[in-house]
Amino acid sequence: MFEKTETVPGWLAPEELESVRERMPILYVDAVPVRVDDTGLVTRVGLLLRIASDGAVSRALVSGRVLHHERVRDALLRHLEKDLGPVALPHIPASPQPFTVAEYFPTPGVTPYHDPRQHAVSLAYVVPVSGDCRPRQDALDLVWFTPEEAASPLVQQEMPGGQGVLLMQALAHVGVLS
Amino acid sequence: MFEKTETVPGWLAPEELESVRERMPILYVDAVPVRVDDTGLVTRVGLLLRIASDGAVSRALVSGRVLHHERVRDALLRHLEKDLGPVALPHIPASPQPFTVAEYFPTPGVTPYHDPRQHAVSLAYVVPVSGDCRPRQDALDLVWFTPEEAASPLVQQEMPGGQGVLLMQALAHVGVLS
Amino acid sequence: MFEKTETVPGWLAPEELESVRERMPILYVDAVPVRVDDTGLVTRVGLLLRIASDGAVSRALVSGRVLHHERVRDALLRHLEKDLGPVALPHIPASPQPFTVAEYFPTPGVTPYHDPRQHAVSLAYVVPVSGDCRPRQDALDLVWFTPEEAASPLVQQEMPGGQGVLLMQALAHVGVLS
Amino acid sequence: MFEKTETVPGWLAPEELESVRERMPILYVDAVPVRVDDTGLVTRVGLLLRIASDGAVSRALVSGRVLHHERVRDALLRHLEKDLGPVALPHIPASPQPFTVAEYFPTPGVTPYHDPRQHAVSLAYVVPVSGDCRPRQDALDLVWFTPEEAASPLVQQEMPGGQGVLLMQALAHVGVLS
Numbered sequence: 028m029f030e031k032t033e034t035v036p037g038w039l040a041p042e043e044l045e046s047v048r049e050r051m052p053i054l055y056v057d058a059v060p061v062r063v064d065d066t067g068l069v070t071r072v073g074l075l076l077r078i079a080s081d082g083a084v085s086r087a088l089v090s091g092r093v094l095h096h097e098r099v100r101d102a103l104l105r106h107l108e109k110d111l112g113p114v115a116l117p118h119i120p121a122s123p124q125p126f127t128v129a130e131y132f133p134t135p136g137v138t139p140y141h142d143p144r145q146h147a148v149s150l151a152y153v154v155p156v157s158g159d160c161r162p163r164q165d166a167l168d169l170v171w172f173t174p175e176e177a178a179s180p181l182v183q184q185e186m187p188g189g190q191g192v193l194l195m196q197a198l199a200h201v202g203v204l205s
Numbered sequence: 206m207f208e209k210t211e212t213v214p215g216w217l218a219p220e221e222l223e224s225v226r227e228r229m230p231i232l233y234v235d236a237v238p239v240r241v242d243d244t245g246l247v248t249r250v251g252l253l254l255r256i257a258s259d260g261a262v263s264r265a266l267v268s269g270r271v272l273h274h275e276r277v278r279d280a281l282l283r284h285l286e287k288d289l290g291p292v293a294l295p296h297i298p299a300s301p302q303p304f305t306v307a308e309y310f311p312t313p314g315v316t317p318y319h320d321p322r323q324h325a326v327s328l329a330y331v332v333p334v335s336g337d338c339r340p341r342q343d344a345l346d347l348v349w350f351t352p353e354e355a356a357s358p359l360v361q362q363e364m365p366g367g368q369g370v371l372l373m374q375a376l377a378h379v380g381v382l383s
Numbered sequence: 384m385f386e387k388t389e390t391v392p393g394w395l396a397p398e399e400l401e402s403v404r405e406r407m408p409i410l411y412v413d414a415v416p417v418r419v420d421d422t423g424l425v426t427r428v429g430l431l432l433r434i435a436s437d438g439a440v441s442r443a444l445v446s447g448r449v450l451h452h453e454r455v456r457d458a459l460l461r462h463l464e465k466d467l468g469p470v471a472l473p474h475i476p477a478s479p480q481p482f483t484v485a486e487y488f489p490t491p492g493v494t495p496y497h498d499p500r501q502h503a504v505s506l507a508y509v510v511p512v513s514g515d516c517r518p519r520q521d522a523l524d525l526v527w528f529t530p531e532e533a534a535s536p537l538v539q540q541e542m543p544g545g546q547g548v549l550l551m552q553a554l555a556h557v558g559v560l561s
Numbered sequence: 562m563f564e565k566t567e568t569v570p571g572w573l574a575p576e577e578l579e580s581v582r583e584r585m586p587i588l589y590v591d592a593v594p595v596r597v598d599d600t601g602l603v604t605r606v607g608l609l610l611r612i613a614s615d616g617a618v619s620r621a622l623v624s625g626r627v628l629h630h631e632r633v634r635d636a637l638l639r640h641l642e643k644d645l646g647p648v649a650l651p652h653i654p655a656s657p658q659p660f661t662v663a664e665y666f667p668t669p670g671v672t673p674y675h676d677p678r679q680h681a682v683s684l685a686y687v688v689p690v691s692g693d694c695r696p697r698q699d700a701l702d703l704v705w706f707t708p709e710e711a712a713s714p715l716v717q718q719e720m721p722g723g724q725g726v727l728l729m730q731a732l733a734h735v736g737v738l739s
Binding site: 043047049050051052053054093094095096097098099122123124125126127128130132133134137138146148150 | 221225227228229230231232271272273274275276277300301302303304305306308310311312315316324326328
């Protein structure tokens with residue numbers, strides 16, 4: 028849930044968003060970018076790499092808000108293009124049914140997910156991408172892991188806020204947990 | 206999406222909610238109450254009946270907002286108890302995976318769902334209820350239909366805002382479309 | 384369920400298959416081929432056309448058996464390539480979770496699905512295809528319908544054995560029922 | 562997949578079943594019995610305990626074949642009653658959509674699941690049970706674990722054939738992985 032500043036005219040100004048965040052659940056999408064083979068089997072999982080100013084490494088799924096008057100599938104496409112670049116060629120699922128709903132609470136422990144800033148409810152999807160991924164945000168890189176690597180404690184501990192759990196759920200959903 | 210006024214201290218005041226409604230998607234849940242037999246097969250679907258001051262009849266699913274710091278499953282239980290009474294004994298699904306996500310847009314035609322007041326995104330669940338249902342709101346009654354009756358044009362045309370489509374999707378999901 | 388003869392060495396001979404068909408449920412897959420736009424929204428549904436010797440028209444989904452030691456995703460790919468040709472480029476779903484399970488019973492009325500020859504249990508998937516579809520079987524053509532056309536009584540009545548219901552379930556699952 | 566002998570007249574005799582097992586995928590169901598709270602949240606997972614003649618302990622899900630002319634939901638109910646007793650009160654899901662499809666191959670490594678005797682394809686469901694569970698088979702006991710315990714290496718290593726993975730997938734599906 029490392030949201031980047033969004034300054035789209037006509038939507039909530041940052042200070043308004045702060046105010047709303049204390050009062051209502053905010054709708055998000057989470058996307059797990061994957062590479063698949065000809066039979067649809069997931070062979071790699073893409074995670075965004077972030078390095079904080081203190082050198083701390085963290086990894087994240089593609090994630091962001093759904094805006095007013097924006098369809099969920101448009102929000103998915105927008106965030107995937109923002110994080111993976113314009114030629115990633117994401118295959119947005121035909122069905123709006125998410126594999127799970129991740130409820131990020133400001134209070135830790137209510138659910139497996141935590142976001143200190145807000146109560147975010149995120150619709151989570153696995154999204155095959157077949158193109159060339161070029162992360163466009165400065166502090167981001169994208170690393171492809173095998174399902175085994177993605178499920179390893181090493182990667183899991185680098186994913187804050189419960190996104191490691193959400194990744195495990197995605198791996199379980201596509202049948203590549205082992 | 207016939208939401209009743211909610212005056213819970215600490216949450217959004219009505220005038221604030223109006224303001225936010227023009228700026229952000231609002232998170233909802235839709236529940237389709239059903240009766241099932243011993244094998245889980247849906248035998249009846251419960252629809253709320255409303256009669257407007259001009260005598261117009263409409264039917265609706267159980268529906269309402271998810272509040273700040275409220276889990277989706279708690280919102281489901283709260284709205285089911287509010288609309289069906291305290292001894293309806295709803296069996297909230299173990300999985301948070303909804304059967305679909307209904308996106309109610311203020312502009313008609315963007316999706317099959319429409320809500321003139323707001324952009325509402327609703328997680329939709331089929332919920333078996335095994336107890337005694339006693340609608341508690343004044344203008345409400347609950348009527349149980351067979352799946353065939355629920356899918357009929359007569360019932361469908363009494364469900365505004367695309368809830369007829371959502372009901373058809375629920376029937377399809379539980380395998381009782383014919 | 385218009386299965387073509389399969390003469391793969393080492394699997395069941397036709398007469399053996401006949402014998403087993405009276406004793407066990409046979410595992411099938413059903414695929415609903417679709418065209419999607421950039422956001423994953425289904426814009427067209429592909430149905431196979433068959434014309435019987437008496438001139439009767441029927442339409443069908445891509446359907447067929449899962450063989451011994453064959454993964455479900457390999458069976459999906461094999462039947463799609465067999466019916467749509469080698470350059471259809473089907474995107475087999477990453478998740479093995481079907482949108483429904485269609486139980487074709489030899490006795491009509493047990494479920495919405497019927498197959499006079501056998502008890503077939505079919506895992507049903509929606510499969511986007513992005514390539515050029517060239518049906519290879521003699522009596523087959525592939526026609527692309529809008530979701531509205533696919534749900535129309537005209538098309539529905541041309542789909543025997545309950546596949547019209549299964550198609551409606553697919554449309555419901557991908558959110559294009561109206 | 563510790564199947565018990567089934568001697569139902571009119572179905573396959575044991576020697577016939579052996580023959581078919583080498584030629585066709587056999588349809589199974591797997592059920593994960595759970596206890597849920599009022600909001601549907603899974604609080605306990607039930608695993609069958611088996612002690613082999615050499616004292617080896619193993620744990621298993623409720624599992625078994627779907628018979629000819631038997632609906633999947635009837636097979637689920639039959640196997641749950643067989644393993645948990647007549648007053649377990651299982652709540653068979655309203656939807657036939659399984660949370661996953663487990664493909665047990667006779668060759669290890671093709672999928673995460675393995676059954677040396679056969680190629681079994683199993684539809685997997687999470688089933689809340691609200692009654693009193695009294696395992697009826699001699700060598701069986703039922704033990705309730707918290708989700709954390711069920712996901713622990715200790716329990717996982719006692720579940721052969723990939724059922725530990727299937728259990729993890731069930732925990733992921735109901736949102737209680739941590």
